[in-house]
Amino acid sequence: MEIERITLNSDTPGQELSLRVVRFSGAENGPAVYIQAALHSHEIPGMVAIDGLISRLAEAENDARLAGSVTLVPHANPIGLTQGVYGETLGRFDLNGRINFNRSFPTEAAEKLTGRTTAERLKATLLALAEKADVVLDLHCDDEGPVYLYVSEQQLNEGRRLARAMQATVILTDASNDPISFDLAVGGRWAAQNREGDACFAATIELRGMMDVTPTFAEQDADGLYRYLVDIGTVIDELPTIFPVETIVGDVDAAQLIPTPVPGALLYDVEIGDWVREGQRLAVVMSEPGMVHHEIRSPFDGQVMTRRDRRFARRGDDVIKVLRHPLP
Ligand SMILES: [Zn+2]
The missing domain is CATH 3.40.630.10 (Zn peptidases)
Structure with missing residues (x-):
């Protein structure tokens, strides 16, 4: 060495x-x-x-x-x-x-x-x-x-x-x-x-x-x-x-980062590696406690790849990445 x-x-x-x-x-x-x-x-x-x-x-x-x-x-x-x-x-x-x-x-x-x-x-x-x-x-x-x-x-x-x-x-x-x-x-x-x-x-x-x-x-x-x-x-x-x-394979463009349109606390419903359906709720963003919260839903069937490591997001921050892929 x-x-x-x-x-x-x-x-x-x-x-x-x-x-x-x-x-x-x-x-x-x-x-x-x-x-x-x-x-x-x-x-x-x-x-x-x-x-x-x-x-x-x-x-x-x-x-x-x-x-x-x-x-x-x-x-x-x-x-x-x-x-x-x-x-x-x-x-x-x-x-x-x-x-x-x-x-x-x-x-x-x-x-x-x-x-x-x-x-x-x-x-x-x-x-x-x-x-x-x-x-x-x-x-x-x-x-x-x-x-x-x-x-x-x-x-x-x-x-x-x-x-x-x-x-x-x-x-x-x-x-x-x-x-x-x-x-x-x-x-x-x-x-x-x-x-x-x-x-x-x-x-x-x-x-x-x-x-x-x-x-x-x-x-x-x-x-x-x-x-x-x-x-x-x-x-x-x-x-x-x-x-x-x-091991699943996907094009880099099939892995989509989803931003939040509102700022707030992040409460995830899904874990890394979870399979999700189109429309399934992935996370809730709580801007004002006591008010209606924003829901982030999957744009397609696929697998949850990554999440943010902080639990607060500003408006426009990416909060989760889902890889578009047929469900097993
Ligand atoms: Zn790096």
């Missing part, structure tokens, strides 16, 4: 940020894998899963069971970590440039961006680390949700393999060529190098919700990542077979 610290000059004098990169070197006949967590810097489930993965990989390296190399960036966003505002870490958007850390990836190499913001140089640095690999996994989490994946539509077969290993219950496919997120931006870099196709695979893994940071989930997710690395031949090991979970 080797640890490298990549330093990034900050946008203000007297401040320097760093990225910690953990590398395991294999025999180089298996796929090279890059995994990062917490690009949205307050999304912690991936970071703690990587901790469990490191001990498993250290053992594999010691036993000469690494067929491919593995590069890990357990905390991919040191800028977001500095954005503590009134006791909260605001890690989704760059407070300076106002851009989502998982959007607007530069096409240039980091060395060509010396005069640009730290956020741009950070994104280019992460892409440069990731594009060298054959498989890239970007670990995030939702407010409240299941384990689910985003993959490009062309890579659904590989996505199913990842879903089996991670026991993900939903795969959202993206048919567009717009490289909006990190995994798709890596795909864009591979395409520019004529490396697209079955040999290269990138995905975003959403590891449940913000509050789902527990020893049990960390262990389960480290196991899932390790199982996937064994499955694709990066690590050599024999693992017991696991009980398969049912």
Whole structure:
């Protein structure tokens, strides 16, 4: 195991940020894998899963069971970590440039961006680390949700393999060529190098919700990542077979966020993973106690994917996401 610290000059004098990169070197006949967590810097489930993965990989390296190399960036966003505002870490958007850390990836190499913001140089640095690999996994989490994946539509077969290993219950496919997120931006870099196709695979893994940071989930997710690395031949090991979970697949546009037209307290009727019918009540929004409350109903048959992790919503806030899907 080797640890490298990549330093990034900050946008203000007297401040320097760093990225910690953990590398395991294999025999180089298996796929090279890059995994990062917490690009949205307050999304912690991936970071703690990587901790469990490191001990498993250290053992594999010691036993000469690494067929491919593995590069890990357990905390991919040191800028977001500095954005503590009134006791909260605001890690989704760059407070300076106002851009989502998982959007607007530069096409240039980091060395060509010396005069640009730290956020741009950070994104280019992460892409440069990731594009060298054959498989890239970007670990995030939702407010409240299941384990689910985003993959490009062309890579659904590989996505199913990842879903089996991670026991993900939903795969959202993206048919567009717009490289909006990190995994798709890596795909864009591979395409520019004529490396697209079955040999290269990138995905975003959403590891449940913000509050789902527990020893049990960390262990389960480290196991899932390790199982996937064994499955694709990066690590050599024999693992017991696991009980398969049912995974549903839908287009990313079939997953609809439903906003509330009124502000107020949120009282959910349904849980993550519940199947709901068109018109079924999903939540009540209580603006004024003692008055009539607003009801949020499902626009179609489908499965409840995600909920908001706060129980107060402003007018126009998204409160629940339902994936349109025929009922089982
Ligand atoms: Zn995220």
